[in-house]
Amino acid sequence: MTRRHVLRVWDALTDPDATWQPVLFAYVATVVMGVVTYAFPPTTIEGAIGSTLATIWAACMIGGGLIGLGTMFTPYMWLEKIALSIAAVGGLLVYAFVVGSLHASAPPGASRLTQLSVIFIALSAYWFRWVAIRKHTYAPRGHRRKAPSGH
Secondary structure: OOOOHHHHHHHHHHOOOHHHHHHHHHHHHHHHHHHHHOOOOOOOHHHHHHHHHHHHHHHHHHHHHEEEEEEEEOOHHHHHHHHHHHHHHHHHHHHHHHHHHHOOOOOOOOOOOHHHHHHHHHHHHHHHHHHHOOOOOOOOOOOOOOOOOOO
């Protein structure tokens, strides 16, 4: 594999038009996760951070996901950057920190590394999207996302 091939793959991964469908799924999953977390907070997480912070954590996931969903068919990438920050930092990084703390204080033989790995896989979707849109305030001309047509 030559440098040219690697750069072509990187360009494909960081093209806003090529990455919006997986990120749309990630926003939907974030909203669902936030709603479920709000309705049924995980007892170990709620015990570690308290019910108020668990509610704020769920609100960050719901808010970031909804704002992100709202920006998917608009050219306002500056607003999507805010959504990414809320969902990734307020939702997933807080979750990773709490799970990491629970792992560190767990008895020998207990592990939360699988859970941490899944969190970082989810964060990678947001990271790739951030890389794809970081240079843009608005969608570049010719790169407007269009809602799927009915035909």
